[in-house]
Amino acid sequence: MFGYILSRLLQAIVVIFAMSILVFVGVYAIGNPIDVMIDPAATAEIRENLIRQYGLDQPLWRQYLTFLGNVAQGDLGRSMVYNTSVTGLVFSRLPATLELVLVAIGIATLIGIPAGIYAGYRPDSFGAKAIMALSILGFSVPTFWIGMLLIMGFAVQLGWLPSGGRGEVGTFLGIPTSLATSNGWSHVIMPALNLSLFKMGLMIRLTRAGMVEAMQTDYVKFARAQGLPERQIVFQHVLRNISIPVVTIFGLELGSTLAFAVVTESVFNWPGVGKLIIDSILQLDRPVMVTYLILVVILFVIINFTVDIIYARLDPRVRLGGKK
Amino acid sequence: MSPALDVQGLTTRFDTRSGTVTAVDDVSFAVEPGRIMGLVGESGSGKSVTGFSILGLVDEPGRVSGGRVMVEDTDLRALAPDVMRSMRGRKVSMVFQDPMMTLNPVLRIGDQMAMAVRVHEPMPKARALKRARDALAKVGIPSPEERLAAYPHQLSGGMRQRVAIATALLHQPAVIIADEPTTALDVSIQGQILAEVRRLADETRTAIVWITHDLAVVSSLADDICVMYAGKIVERGTAEEVIGRPRHPYTLGLLQSVPSQHEPGTRLPQIPGSTPQLSHLPSGCPFRNRCPRATQICATAPPMTGTGNRSALCHHPLETA
Amino acid sequence: MSNTATDTGDALVGPAAAPMETRTVRLRNFWWDFRQSRVAVLSLVVIVTLLVLSFGAPLVAPQDPYNIAMLEWLDAFLPPGTVGTGGYVHVLGTDNAGRDMLSAIFFGLRTSFTIALSAGALALTIGVTIGLTSAYFGGRIESLLMRIVDLQLSMPAILLALVMVAVLGQGIMQIIIALVFAQYAYFARTTHGAATVERSKDYIEAARSTPLPTHRVLFRHLLPNVMPPLIVVATVQVASAIALEATLSFLGVGLPLTEPSLGSLISNGFRYIHSDRFWLSIYPGIFLMITVVAINLVGDQVRTVLAPRHGR
Numbered sequence: 001m002f003g004y005i006l007s008r009l010l011q012a013i014v015v016i017f018a019m020s021i022l023v024f025v026g027v028y029a030i031g032n033p034i035d036v037m038i039d040p041a042a043t044a045e046i047r048e049n050l051i052r053q054y055g056l057d058q059p060l061w062r063q064y065l066t067f068l069g070n071v072a073q074g075d076l077g078r079s080m081v082y083n084t085s086v087t088g089l090v091f092s093r094l095p096a097t098l099e100l101v102l103v104a105i106g107i108a109t110l111i112g113i114p115a116g117i118y119a120g121y122r123p124d125s126f127g128a129k130a131i132m133a134l135s136i137l138g139f140s141v142p143t144f145w146i147g148m149l150l151i152m153g154f155a156v157q158l159g160w161l162p163s164g165g166r167g168e169v170g171t172f173l174g175i176p177t178s179l180a181t182s183n184g185w186s187h188v189i190m191p192a193l194n195l196s197l198f199k200m201g202l203m204i205r206l207t208r209a210g211m212v213e214a215m216q217t218d219y220v221k222f223a224r225a226q227g228l229p230e231r232q233i234v235f236q237h238v239l240r241n242i243s244i245p246v247v248t249i250f251g252l253e254l255g256s257t258l259a260f261a262v263v264t265e266s267v268f269n270w271p272g273v274g275k276l277i278i279d280s281i282l283q284l285d286r287p288v289m290v291t292y293l294i295l296v297v298i299l300f301v302i303i304n305f306t307v308d309i310i311y312a313r314l315d316p317r318v319r320l321g322g323k324k
Numbered sequence: 325m326s327p328a329l330d331v332q333g334l335t336t337r338f339d340t341r342s343g344t345v346t347a348v349d350d351v352s353f354a355v356e357p358g359r360i361m362g363l364v365g366e367s368g369s370g371k372s373v374t375g376f377s378i379l380g381l382v383d384e385p386g387r388v389s390g391g392r393v394m395v396e397d398t399d400l401r402a403l404a405p406d407v408m409r410s411m412r413g414r415k416v417s418m419v420f421q422d423p424m425m426t427l428n429p430v431l432r433i434g435d436q437m438a439m440a441v442r443v444h445e446p447m448p449k450a451r452a453l454k455r456a457r458d459a460l461a462k463v464g465i466p467s468p469e470e471r472l473a474a475y476p477h478q479l480s481g482g483m484r485q486r487v488a489i490a491t492a493l494l495h496q497p498a499v500i501i502a503d504e505p506t507t508a509l510d511v512s513i514q515g516q517i518l519a520e521v522r523r524l525a526d527e528t529r530t531a532i533v534w535i536t537h538d539l540a541v542v543s544s545l546a547d548d549i550c551v552m553y554a555g556k557i558v559e560r561g562t563a564e565e566v567i568g569r570p571r572h573p574y575t576l577g578l579l580q581s582v583p584s585q586h587e588p589g590t591r592l593p594q595i596p597g598s599t600p601q602l603s604h605l606p607s608g609c610p611f612r613n614r615c616p617r618a619t620q621i622c623a624t625a626p627p628m629t630g631t632g633n634r635s636a637l638c639h640h641p642l643e644t645a
Numbered sequence: 646m647s648n649t650a651t652d653t654g655d656a657l658v659g660p661a662a663a664p665m666e667t668r669t670v671r672l673r674n675f676w677w678d679f680r681q682s683r684v685a686v687l688s689l690v691v692i693v694t695l696l697v698l699s700f701g702a703p704l705v706a707p708q709d710p711y712n713i714a715m716l717e718w719l720d721a722f723l724p725p726g727t728v729g730t731g732g733y734v735h736v737l738g739t740d741n742a743g744r745d746m747l748s749a750i751f752f753g754l755r756t757s758f759t760i761a762l763s764a765g766a767l768a769l770t771i772g773v774t775i776g777l778t779s780a781y782f783g784g785r786i787e788s789l790l791m792r793i794v795d796l797q798l799s800m801p802a803i804l805l806a807l808v809m810v811a812v813l814g815q816g817i818m819q820i821i822i823a824l825v826f827a828q829y830a831y832f833a834r835t836t837h838g839a840a841t842v843e844r845s846k847d848y849i850e851a852a853r854s855t856p857l858p859t860h861r862v863l864f865r866h867l868l869p870n871v872m873p874p875l876i877v878v879a880t881v882q883v884a885s886a887i888a889l890e891a892t893l894s895f896l897g898v899g900l901p902l903t904e905p906s907l908g909s910l911i912s913n914g915f916r917y918i919h920s921d922r923f924w925l926s927i928y929p930g931i932f933l934m935i936t937v938v939a940i941n942l943v944g945d946q947v948r949t950v951l952a953p954r955h956g957r
Contacts, residue, residue, distance in 0.1 A: 015796065023808075140941040142888040144895045145930045148915060152927075156919060163919070218425035224381055225420075226440040226491065227413030236439065240430050256801035263803065266896050267915075278896050281811040289811055300799060 008308050012301045019297040020071075023290060024064050071294075077287035081280070086291045090273055096166050097265070097272030099177050101257050103192035104264075105199065109250065112203025119204065120211020121234060131204060138201030143260060147194040147267035154190060161190050164269035191268040195261060199253055206249055210242030244311065251307035255300045326397070327354035328498040328531035329378070329416075334391035336370075336377045345602045347373045347386065349555035355499065355531040355548070360522070362542030362563065363535045364578070365552035368599045371535045374552070375501040378533075379418055380408050396498050414444045417492035421504040423484035427476035433460075434472030437491050444495055459490040464520050482513035489521070496528060503535045518545050539582055543567045551575050554600055554610035561634040571629070571636035571643075573615050609639065617642075678950040685946030688939040695936055699754035706748035707733050710905065720745075725924050738924040740913065749905055750929050754936070756906040760817060761886035764824035769879055771825065772832025777867055779833075780840035791837060794830045802827040806889055810898045820899055824886050835878045839871035873951040880944030884937045891933055907933040 051057050058066070070076070076086045115135075119128035155163035167178045167187035178184025214220060215238065223233045262274035269275070273292060280288035336348035347370045355361045365371040377388045380400060393400040395415050400408060412418075420426045428436055437456035438449055453472060460468035463486045476484055485505055492500050502521070506514040522545060525532050536542055542549055542563065549566040551559040551574065559572040570576045577595040597614040600606070606613055612622035617640045626639050680686055698705055708731065720729040720743030729735050729743070737746035775794070779787040797805065809823035844867070887907075893899030894908025901909070907929045914926025 019796075136941060136945065137938065140884060140888070140937045141934050142892055142895075142937065144892055145911065145933060148911070148918065148926060148930065151918060152923065218420050218422060219428040221381065222418070222420055222426040222488070222491075223428075223440075225379055225412055225418035226443065227409050227411070228439065228443050229409060232439070232443070237428050237431070241428065244430070252799070255799075256804075259801040259804040262807065263892055263896065277807070278898065281807065281898050293808060296800075296804065304799065 004312060005309065008305055012305045015301050016298060019301075020068070020294055021064065023293045023297065024067055025060070076291040076294075079280075079285055079288050081283050081285045081288075086287045089288065090276065090291050090295060093271060093273045093276050095175075095177060096270060097258065097261050097274060099179050100188060100192055100195060100264070100270060100272060101254070101261055103179070103188055104195035104257060104261075105250070105254060107193060107196040108199035108203050111196075112200040113207050113246065115200075116204040116207025117211055117234065117239075120208035121215065123208070123212055128208075132208070135201040135204040138197040139205075143194060143198060143263045144267050146197060147191070147264055150190050150194055151267070162187050164191075164267075166271055191264050191270055194267070195257060195264040198260060199257060202249065202253065203246070206246055207242060210245055211238065214238045214241050248307055248311050251303055251310065255296070255303045258299060259296065326356075327394075328357045328396060329533065330354040330392075330394040331374075331378065332392040332394070334374065334377055334393065335389050336373055336382055336386055337389045338386045340385065340603070342603050347555050347602060348377055348388075351391070351552075351555075351557055353550050353557065353560065355533060357498070357531050358525055358529040359547040360525050360532045360534055360545055362546030362549045363533055363552060364537065364539060364542055364549060366537055366599045368602070369552040370555040370602075371537075371552045372503050375418065375503050375533065375535050378499075378501055379412055379416055380405075381412075381418075410444065413440060413492075413497070414495045415497050416499045416501065417495075417497045418501045418503065419485070419488050419492050419505045422508045423481050423488055423505075424508070426488050427484055429476055431475075432472065433474050433476065433479075433487055437472070437487075437494065440491050441494050455494065456490075459494050460487065462493065463487075463490045463524070464516075465490070480513075481509055482517065485509060485517060486520070489517075489524075493524065493528065493530070497530060499531045499533065501533045501535070504537070505534075506541065507536070507538070514541070521545065539567070539578055551578070554605055555602060556610070556637060558611070558638070559636040565634055571641040572611075572638050573617050573640070573642065574611050575636075576642060577614075609637075675950060679946055682946045682949075685943055688942040688946075691935060691939045692943065695754060695932075695939075696758065698751055699758050702748070702751035702755050706745070706751045707731070707735075708745040708748040710744045710749040710752050711903075722922055724922075725928075737928045738922075740910075740925050741917070746924060746928055749910055750907070750932050753905045753907045753910050753929060754932060756817070756900065756904060757887050757890060757908070757933075757936070760821055760824070760890050760906065761883050764821045764828065764886050764890075765879060765883045767821065768825045768828040768882065769832050769875070772829040772834075773836045773868070773871075773875065775829070775833040776836025776838075776871075777840055780837045780844055781867065787837075790833070794833045794837070797830040798834060802885065802889060803892065806893060807898070810893060815898065815901060817900065817904060820890055820893065823893070824889060827889065828882050828886065831878055831882055832875065835874050836871050839874050840867050843867055843870045877944055877948045877951060880940060880947060884940035884944065887933070887940070888937050907936075 074087055078084065079086050079089055082089055115131050119131045122128050151163045154161045165187060167184035168181040169176050169178050169184065170181040171177070172179065178188060220233055220237060223237050228237075258274075261270075261272060262277060264270065265272045265274035266278050273295075276288065277292045279285075280292070331354070332352050334348055334351045335346065338345045338347055349370070351370075351374055353361065353363075363371045363374065373382065373386065376382050378393050378400070380388065382388060388401065391401065395411070398411070398415075400411060400416070403411065427433070434453050434456055437459070438452035441447070441452040441455050442449070457468045457472055460471055465471055465483065465486050471479070471483075471487070476487075479487065489500075489502075489505070506517050509517065518541065521532065521534075524530065534542060534546055546563045549559075549561060549563050550557045551566065551572065553574050559566060559570065559575050561571075566575060567579065570579055574595070577593075580593045581595060583592060595614055600610060606623075608623040609615070609618070609626045612618040615622070619640065621639050624639075626637050628635050628637055629641050630636055703709065720731070720735075720739050721741055723729055723735050723739040723743075725736060725738040725746075727735055727738065729739060729745070731745075735745050735747070737750065739745055740749065775790055779790040805827040806823040809826045810819060813819040813822060890899060890906060891908030891911065894906050895912040895915070897912065899908055900906050905913075910929040911926050911933070914922075914924075914929065917925050
């Protein structure tokens with residue numbers, strides 16, 4: 001198990017390095033940040049000075065090393081728009097995004113998995129077909145459009161929920177979060193539902209597919225031949241088996257939910273990192289873009305790493321190094 | 325002695341797109357305690373469906389449409405689904421063909437067996453595990469205590485099949501249906517398991533229905549043999565009678581195509597043609613277009629010739645061979 | 646055999662050189678199976694109708710929404726069903742600039758289709774080339790290419806597209822490139838997966854051992870056999886390209902309103918969401934939803950039909 005973790009850890013570090021180079025080259029090497037920063041009427045001398053000051057006269061690999069050095073010291077530069085440290089800016093926005101993502105994943109799991117189990121257990125029933133039809137909708141209809149409908153319905157027409165923004169922030173176990181106040185919940189529930197729909201569709205399909213497959217296996221027939229009741233077969237035999245792929249996807253999707261938060265946050269005017277990245281793209285605030293992208297990459301790698309470990313814990317065949 | 329299992333007129337049909345197919349057609353047989361009955365047939369002959377029908381576990385779109393399944397004087401077919409469930413594993417158990425697939429890969433052996441114990445006899449888990457351990461020891465598994473903590477993939481195929489047999493034996497059922505349990509195993513392991521099963525049948529007085537396509541296996545194991553073809557039992561008798569003096573031309577064909585019983589260097593005889601599709605059976609005797617003895621009369625339904633325990637379903641049974 | 650084959654050697658190896666008859670039969674069988682789902686057939690009809698309406702927009706639409714000279718301030722915010730200064734009924738109302746919504750939607754749909762189809766075709770070409778190349782050559786090339794593809798697949802498409810848009814800026818070409826960048830990996834992965842399975846089969850070995858040029862083996866023999874899964878992926882990806890483009894345009898980083906797509910129309914209407922002028926955003930949204938769902942439903946049915954049969 002230890003060797004397994006170590007090799008995974010090494011892989012993760014390699015990926016982070018590779019991606020940091022890609023992001024750096026992608027955002028810094030294409031186009032010239034100086035053009036954005038200074039008045040086009042500035043003299044050639046001022047230009048030269050600025051270029052030297054930012055190290056843009058150095059070869060790309062040296063620029064990258066300088067960049068890495070700064071990153072190692074936690075310095076990702078200053079936002080050109082907000083004129084504050086990018087790290088501070090991103091981290092001040094992160095809690096809002098995280099609580100949104102957490103609630104969304106919670107909703108997707110609590111509804112998606114039971115619905116998937118049902119649809120997989122009785123695949124030919126009307127209920128199962130209705131669930132699958134809904135999951136196709138959740139899967140294919142663009143998030144922003146559903147978000148807009150939610151606002152029109154629940155905020156504009158019915159007036160039950162606020163149409164956007166984050167609510168009052170309270171503290172829970174010393175962590176400042178809007179999930180600690182009822183006003184906060186009234187703000188988070190609609191965007192979280194919006195964000196969860198895609199994941200819910202995915203969760204339903206995965207669970208259903210796993211269920212359908214598992215119910216036809218010999219070990220289920222054998223359990224039936226032992227006289228186990230269906231409920232016990234589903235919950236003690238089958239769920240344990242399908243939990244492996246479901247947990248894996250659940251984890252992997254945590255990262256993509258963070259990315260999809262970009263859309264939901266823009267629709268609901270939610271002050272998280274997703275809204276920040278859109279604003280920074282619109283305003284060509286490159287340091288913020290780079291920081292966001294690197295942060296997302298690191299998050300993805302950490303999530304993949306954790307999922308691998310959990311996967312190994314759950315599946316004895318992987319954990320004990322046996323063959324499949 | 326009254327039989328442990330008495331099947332009368334069992335019929336199972338499948339509703340498919342191309343019409344209704346009768347996979348098990350009016351099948352009757354009885355097995356007495358401690359005896360092993362070999363149910364022999366090619367794949368598609370309905371022998372496995374017969375096994376599942378006895379347990380009431382035929383998958384959609386199949387359904388048992390007629391007959392009685394008496395286990396120790398209870399008609400399983402007359403029971404409510406939940407009562408029927410309580411009979412499975414307690415009075416009738418089943419062992420499957422592929423030991424790689426019958427155990428849940430993500431649960432420990434002990435947990436799976438304890439679950440099977442406690443579903444019929446509520447008891448603390450520690451006691452259930454002890455029962456499981458004893459069962460493993462009884463089927464000849466070395467150091468059973470350690471095996472309880474193992475996952476299926478850590479055991480060999482033969483070991484897994486022993487675990488499956490031990491699980492089927494947990495409640496000392498009256499009947500065990502064994503669906504080709506040694507087909508997927510190496511020949512050497514197969515021999516060990518067969519010896520073990522013979523011993524268990526004698527010791528526990530459990531009646532065993534041994535489903536197989538392999539006449540060589542049943543000839544050394546079974547007390548009685550029923551040969552199935554196209555959903556019907558075409559010949560029955562003691563193992564000695566059926567193997568030594570087959571009456572049905574199909575049985576003879578099967579026997580002649582067993583390589584080990586054949587003289588080396590000569591061409592191995594085989595039954596011409598292939599197993600008919602159940603949806604396209606010829607009229608009369610279903611074997612007639614593969615049968616060397618077939619005549620015109622075979623286009624009509626063949627009669628049962630012989631007495632109750634020694635009979636063949638044929639117009640032209642072989643007298644001796 | 647050699648009479649029918651104009652290309653030497655091809656007829657000897659593999660299903661690639663299937664005669665015309667079997668291909669027609671296969672197509673007819675496919676259509677027969679596809680028809681089993683009424684929902685899928687209906688979806689197909691909807692897609693074809695929308696394609697005709699959008700590409701025929703200049704002929705069908707009551708107004709040219711790009712022609713600013715034609716727009717009348719008096720016509721702004723007319724509710725659906727009102728007759729405007731042009732003397733005809735604005736079935737779906739007008740927007741803040743007095744544009745007829747129905748016309749704007751048809752033209753917007755045309756932009757959406759154009760972008761999604763070109764991006765899809767490009768992504769398909771690039772992805773298939775990468776997938777086939779890596780599957781055929783194997784070794785280092787394969788592991789390097791597939792490593793990159795997998796890395797990209799682990800990132801959500803929206804994120805990749807955002808990065809590209811951030812780097813490239815706005816405009817139709819930029820969006821297409823961003824979409825291709827976000828989507829080619831799906832094609833590459835699918836092609837590679839299917840081709841690896843095919844690779845191990847005898848007929849590819851046979852084709853390889855004849856002196857046929859490499860590209861010939863790749864495209865004449867491997868490609869036809871990876872087609873079924875590719876068709877499914879392509880349908881799904883075109884739907885997701887339409888949704889993705891709409892999302893980017895909605896976020897304001899896609900197309901400007903001067904080149905309206907469904908996304909930018911909805912984005913424009915979103916500004917009036919708190920007033921009662923729902924028609925500005927609802928109607929383009931409904932068209933978007935219908936388009937995307939219809940394509941996905943067709944894709945679903947194609948997947949079902951092309952899937953290896955379960956034993957009957």
